[in-house]
Amino acid sequence: MSSDIASDTSKQAPLAIVTGATGGIGACVARRLSGRGYRVALLGRNMARLAELEGELATGPGCVSLAVDLSQREARADALAGLLSEHGPAEVLVNNAGYNTYQRFAEMSAEAYADITEVNYNAAVELTRMVLPTMLERRRGWVVNVASVSTRMGPWGHSGYAAAKSALIAMTQSLAAEHAGSGVHFTYVSPGIVDTGYYSGPTMGGLWRSVRKHAISPDRVAIGIERLLDRPRLALSVPAHYRVLDWIVALSPALGHRLVASQSRPNGKAAPARGDG
Numbered sequence: 001m002s003s004d005i006a007s008d009t010s011k012q013a014p015l016a017i018v019t020g021a022t023g024g025i026g027a028c029v030a031r032r033l034s035g036r037g038y039r040v041a042l043l044g045r046n047m048a049r050l051a052e053l054e055g056e057l058a059t060g061p062g063c064v065s066l067a068v069d070l071s072q073r074e075a076r077a078d079a080l081a082g083l084l085s086e087h088g089p090a091e092v093l094v095n096n097a098g099y100n101t102y103q104r105f106a107e108m109s110a111e112a113y114a115d116i117t118e119v120n121y122n123a124a125v126e127l128t129r130m131v132l133p134t135m136l137e138r139r140r141g142w143v144v145n146v147a148s149v150s151t152r153m154g155p156w157g158h159s160g161y162a163a164a165k166s167a168l169i170a171m172t173q174s175l176a177a178e179h180a181g182s183g184v185h186f187t188y189v190s191p192g193i194v195d196t197g198y199y200s201g202p203t204m205g206g207l208w209r210s211v212r213k214h215a216i217s218p219d220r221v222a223i224g225i226e227r228l229l230d231r232p233r234l235a236l237s238v239p240a241h242y243r244v245l246d247w248i249v250a251l252s253p254a255l256g257h258r259l260v261a262s263q264s265r266p267n268g269k270a271a272p273a274r275g276d277g
Helices: 024-036 047-055 072-088 112-138 158-177 204-213 218-227 240-251 253-264
Strands: 015-019 041-044 064-065 090-095 099-101 141-146 185-190 235-238 275-276
Touching: 015 024, 015 072, 015 112, 024 041, 024 047, 024 218, 041 047, 041 072, 041 275, 047 064, 064 072, 064 240, 072 112, 072 275, 090 112, 112 141, 112 185, 141 158, 158 185, 158 275, 185 218, 218 235, 218 253, 235 240, 240 253
Parallel strands: 015 041, 015 090, 041 064, 090 141, 141 185, 185 235
Antiparallel strands: 099 275
């Protein structure tokens, strides 16, 4: 752990925790939260990239980098407990970390599928469970869970990813119902095609060539998340026009399925590919 945050938090800016902060949406969100006056805790697997972002945010209210693999249950629990003990409590948690192994379900190992579930869902559950009691006690806080447009209709090669992100949305909805009026806000964000490292895997090229014309910058998603600070809401789609897919699926699930399947199917046989997003 690298830190510019002093241990005495009583006179400091509120703490925001961002997972998957090594790049893409997570890094952009961290920059915007820092600009809004938050001390930011950056969580990710690549310490070099975290340290680079920490240096960029050094002039802000404070920053800490924590290298942790969220697929490792015990390691992530210990890491967050130490973080909160030294720098907490957290006022904002952005569960942004995620990755996918882009291949057919029948060809995916049980271990790979379990890792997808750990990173995209279980880690978010555990981190939320750890920060929520203090948020409720203080009657203020904000939990943002970054899901995916793939939850509208599971694309090719996304059986584990879409399922985990769908579970994340359902959890967010239930938490919002359970804690209405508590001062703690819950939001799930459904980005569409975003130009991030998610598409950097060795077999993702065909998919990226197919969808890149629809891609938006990760900062566009971060801007939407930042605006939630001023106007909290349960659900956010970025870009907003992806909500049309909800209508298509509601009117004709078969048509929605054909559209999504045709856009997500690779050119040729897909081999395992890990894409972070």
